[in-house]
Each structure stands twice: as structure tokens, then as C-alpha cells.
Amino acid sequence: xxxxxxxxxxxxxxxxxxxxxxxxxxxxxxxxxxxxxxxxxxxxxxxxxxxxxxxxxxxxxxxxxxxxxxxxxxxxxxxxxxxxxxxxxxxxxxxxxxxxxxxxxxxxxxxxxxxxxxxxxxxxxxxxxxxxxxxxxxxxxxxxxxxxxxxxxxxxxxxxxxxxxxxxxxxxxxxxxxxxxxxxxxxxxxxxxxxxxxxxxxxxxxxxxxxxxxxxxxxxxxxxxxxxxxxxxxxxxxxxxxxxxxxxxxxxxxxxxxxxxxxxxxxxxxxxxxxxxxxxxxxxxxxxxxxxxxxxxxxxxxxxxxxxxxxxxxxxxxxxxxxxxxxxxxxxxxxxxxxxxxxxxxxxxxxxxxxxxxxxxxxxxxxxxxxxxxxxxxxxxxxxxxxxxxxxxxxxxxxxxxxxxxxxxxxxxxxxxxxxxxxxxxxxxxxxxxxxxxxxx
Numbered sequence: 001x002x003x004x005x006x007x008x009x010x011x012x013x014x015x016x017x018x019x020x021x022x023x024x025x026x027x028x029x030x031x032x033x034x035x036x037x038x039x040x041x042x043x044x045x046x047x048x049x050x051x052x053x054x055x056x057x058x059x060x061x062x063x064x065x066x067x068x069x070x071x072x073x074x075x076x077x078x079x080x081x082x083x084x085x086x087x088x089x090x091x092x093x094x095x096x097x098x099x100x101x102x103x104x105x106x107x108x109x110x111x112x113x114x115x116x117x118x119x120x121x122x123x124x125x126x127x128x129x130x131x132x133x134x135x136x137x138x139x140x141x142x143x144x145x146x147x148x149x150x151x152x153x154x155x156x157x158x159x160x161x162x163x164x165x166x167x168x169x170x171x172x173x174x175x176x177x178x179x180x181x182x183x184x185x186x187x188x189x190x191x192x193x194x195x196x197x198x199x200x201x202x203x204x205x206x207x208x209x210x211x212x213x214x215x216x217x218x219x220x221x222x223x224x225x226x227x228x229x230x231x232x233x234x235x236x237x238x239x240x241x242x243x244x245x246x247x248x249x250x251x252x253x254x255x256x257x258x259x260x261x262x263x264x265x266x267x268x269x270x271x272x273x274x275x276x277x278x279x280x281x282x283x284x285x286x287x288x289x290x291x292x293x294x295x296x297x298x299x300x301x302x303x304x305x306x307x308x309x310x311x312x313x314x315x316x317x318x319x320x321x322x323x324x325x326x327x328x329x330x331x332x333x334x335x336x337x338x339x340x341x342x343x344x345x346x347x348x349x350x351x352x353x354x355x356x357x358x359x360x361x362x363x364x365x366x367x368x369x370x371x372x373x374x375x376x377x378x379x380x381x382x383x384x385x386x387x388x389x390x391x392x393x394x395x396x397x398x399x400x401x402x403x404x405x406x407x408x409x410x411x412x413x414x415x416x417x418x419x420x421x422x423x424x425x426x427x428x429x430x431x432x433x434x435x436x437x438x439x440x441x
Contacts, residue, residue, distance in 0.1 A: 187410035190271035284322035299334035304361035336367035346389035
């Protein structure tokens with residue numbers, strides 16, 4: 001099994017734990033200081049409460065981690081998988097709602113859903129209706145396990161300077177170490193903190209940019225509107241977000257030194273994981289400096305929409321980039337996603353994964369078995385072999401393995417992109433380039 005080169009948490013994984021002041025200087029320009037009071041109340045409130053909210057989140061995640069271990073302990077006692085245990089103790093104890101109730105919701109939302117057939121959306125509606133009652137049964141079952149097995153708290157998860165070997169809790173003689181906790185929850189905690197950082201940074205930039213545009217326009221003897229039109233609006237050709245951002249960045253490059261702009265926000269340390277590339281389909285040099293791993297669902301519109309962006313950006317870096325595609329079908333919302341993933345693996349066996357994948361992305365409304373076979377013929381695959389492979393359980397197992405790996409890395413939706421172990425948080429050309437540039441350095 002191959003792994004991209006990355007540094008997972010080492011000895012200490014630190015988080016912001018100290019209170020933040022409303023009067024703390026977050027940015028300066030032309031002798032003026034900006035604090036949290038200079039941005040919107042919502043952004044300021046989230047920023048100032050970040051340390052306490054992080055503490056609450058860590059406690060909540062530890063409780064969820066304890067639940068996970070309780071299920072593993074009980075599953076081991078019964079010699080079954082956790083999935084089978086939950087199926088028996090939770091899913092099987094919740095009856096399906098009557099078809100009349102499902103049809104009522106279907107009729108109420110049919111137009112908004114694009115007028116699909118009842119049979120097509122019935123699984124999604126059923127999944128939605130079962131969520132609340134299954135949650136109640138699950139919570140009751142977890143309480144029974146908490147009573148059955150001894151849980152011993154050891155160290156507070158919010159203690160300063162925890163190291164990976166520290167034990168946070170013991171569940172029926174099983175230790176939950178800080179290393180276990182971070183491996184399971186580090187990405188969630190990082191993204192929570194990083195989202196607050198991004199929101200504050202964007203808000204400060206808006207305040208700074210507005211002030212600089214006004215000051216520069218005044219120095220030129222023109223209105224701010226005229227200045228913005230001259231420097232940005234009138235230069236637009238395709239009016240894309242990337243183009244607007246590029247022109248704004250070029251303007252900042254000139255204005256920031258002139259007006260002595262500085263930011264004092266401390267960006268959270270990225271959470272890096274070792275992401276297995278397994279033996280999944282790839283493009284590019286195996287020894288490339290940067291490996292981009294994409295977890296995808298072939299029925300996901302966001303995946304088909306972002307894939308051309310990935311292709312265009314990685315093409316800019318030549319042999320420095322390798323792209324690996326792994327499966328993560330959202331089986332509860334996309335009825336044909338799992339079978340499509342199997343079909344893509346079958347196409348990969350004949351050496352045409354990427355050609356086949358393009359067809360799946362372009363035809364997301366037609367991914368039934370008949371269509372999957374038709375697409376195989378269109379790209380010149382041996383259709384008979386392809387049909388046999390569609391029913392080969394080893395390809396289904398390969399998809400399940402990708403899904404399990406994805407979940408272990410914190411993948412919850414698609415597309416999920418990892419650049420040398422760093423999960424891309426901004427699904428944009430700019431965000432992808434920034435992650436690649438950091439990895440190259």
C-alpha cells in the first residue's frame with residue numbers, strides 16, 4: 001500500500017485555548033488599528049468565543065469517541081461488526097413508515113425535486129423519515145452500553161500541553177489516548193478553528209480594501225466608484241470569480257506596501273494526514289512532489305463541476321503533480337452511485353478509467369445498469385468482460401474499502417480533496433493552487 005509523504009501529528013497537537021480580547025489589534029494600515037469591533041457583530045462574536053467553543057467541541061467529540069469505543073467493545077463481545085450490531089440493535093427496531101406517508105412527502109416536494117418518479121426518490125424520502133426515530137433508538141442503546149461497561153475519565157481533553165500518549169478515558173479496559181482522539185477528530189477541530197480564522201480574515205480584508213480604495217481614489221482626485229471601475233470592473237473579460245480575485249490581488253500587491261498593511265491573525269496549523277493512494281487510478285508521475293487525492297461520487301454534481309478545475313490546475317504544474325481518484329459514493333442520497341463506482345473500477349481493469357469517468361460525470365441522470373454498459377461500449381471496452389466485472393464482488397469490496405478509508409480521514413461528503421495530506425477547504429482554483437504551492441515549498 002502506498003502513502004503520500006506527509007507529517008501526521010507528532011508529539012503535541014495544540015489548539016487555541018486562551019481567551020481573545022475585543023481590543024486586540026488584528027490588522028493595521030496607515031497608522032490605524034483594526035480590532036474585532038471593526039467587523040460585523042456575528043463575525044466578531046464567533047471570533048471572540050472561538051476558544052470556549054473549541055473547548056465545548058472537544059468535550060463533545062470525546063463523548064462521541066467514547067460511544068464509538070462502546071460499540072466496538074460490544075461488537076467484539078458478540079463477534080460481529082459494528083455495522084451489523086447497529087443494524088440489529090437500531091435499524092431493525094425502527095419500522096418503516098407507511099407508503100401513504102412517504103407519498104405525501106413526495107407529492108409535497110415533487111416539483112422542487114424536478115418531478116422524478118416516486119420509485120426513484122422513495123429511498124431518499126425513507127432515509128429522511130427514519131432519521132429521527134433511529135436517532136432516538138440509537139441514543140437509548142448507547143445509554144444501555146454506558147450502564148453495561150465501566151467508563152473512567154482520566155485527563156480533561158482541554159488540558160494544556162497534552163501529548164499523544166496521554167490517556168483521556170478508559171472504556172472497559174480500553175484506553176482512549178490523545179493520539180487516538182486527534183486521529184479521529186483532528187480534522188474536525190482544525191476546520192472549526194480555520195473557518196473562524198477565514199471569516200475574520202475576509203472581514204478584515206474587506207474593511208482594509210474599502211479604506212484603501214477610498215484613500216487611493218481621493219489621492220487621484222476621483223470617486224471611489226470610478227477608481228474601482230478603472231482598476232477592476234473595466235478590466236473584466238469573463239467576469240469569473242477567479243478573474244475578479246486575480247485583479248483584486250494585483251491591486252493589493254501595489255496598495256498594501258504603500259499603506260503599510262499588516263495582519264496579526266495567527267493562522268491555525270494545518271492538520272496533515274497520511275492519505276493512502278492504495279492501488280487506485282492515477283494520472284501523472286508516481287514520484288511527483290505533490291499528490292492530489294480526490295474522493296468522488298459519480299452521481300455528485302459538485303464532483304462533475306469541480307473535476308475540470310482540478311484538471312486545469314494540475315496541468316499547470318506538469319510532472320510535479322499526481323492525481324489519484326478514490327471512491328466515496330453517497331449511498332443514502334444517490335441510488336446509482338455505488339454501482340457507478342463499481343463500473344468505473346471495471347473500466348479501470350481495461351485501462352480506461354478516466355475516459356469512462358468523464359462519461360459518468362457528463363451523464364449523471366442516466367447511471368442505471370443499462371446505461372453503464374452502453375457507456376462501456378462507447379469508449380471501446382470489451383462489453384462482455386465489463387458486464388462480468390460489474391457483478392464481481394471484488395470490485396464492490398474495493399469501493400467499500402475506499403469508503404472506509406475516506407471515513408477514517410474525515411470524509412463526510414464529496415468532492416473531498418487532499419493535497420499531500422491536507423484537506424482542501426476551498427473548492428476553487430485559487431484554493432487548490434495555494435495548497436499545491438505550499439506543498440511544493
